[in-house]
Amino acid sequence: QVQLVQSGAEVKQPGSAVTISCRASGGPFRTVPISWVRQAPGQGLEWVGRVVPILATSNYAQRFQGRVTITADESTTTVYMELNSLTSEDTAIYYCARGSYGFQHWGQGTLITVSS
């Protein structure tokens, strides 16, 4: 079955950058988009962006444009998300989620804490 395994929690200083990963297994990697969705403490879900591995293309929610980069490494079936210029408002659990129009499979979540 499809599994998405994410990297561990991160603590970052304001203004810095963070890169987290999501390794996929058990299903086709190249043809199914993988998105990143975040959830701030006590808040709802927010789509950040996605990558389509077979096309090597990414697209992002407008509010993250210029600050986020999502890439895929086919050799390791791993998707990465780099988020720059971190502020306290970026403190959240970040999930990777697999699917074209909806998200059938989710990772376990990675907590990013931004604090001085």
Add this chain to the structure above:
Amino acid sequence: DIQLTQSPSSLSASVGDRVTITCQASQAISHYLNWYQQKPGKAPKLLISDATNLETGVPSRFSGGGSGTDFTFTISSLQPEDFATYYCQQYDNLLFTFGPGTKVDVK
């Protein structure tokens, strides 16, 4: 960007109750509307895709309807394991949006 509104934002119900949540899109999205269940400390779970399609393994007490801008999500007979937060989500033109969520708790 397309915005989604959900109502109510929260509701209290009892086991066996019929529960209905609505989701309204700021512009027409055809049938590209999905529903998720999220329990505390867990990742969301996709329950219904394309407005009406029940995902494999999801109990038949869950159902969805609607198209265009107005959608509904119904639990026909609430079970103890259904107390959770529910989100709608749309897909349009390579972008995704989630609704703000509806928390279903115990009356």
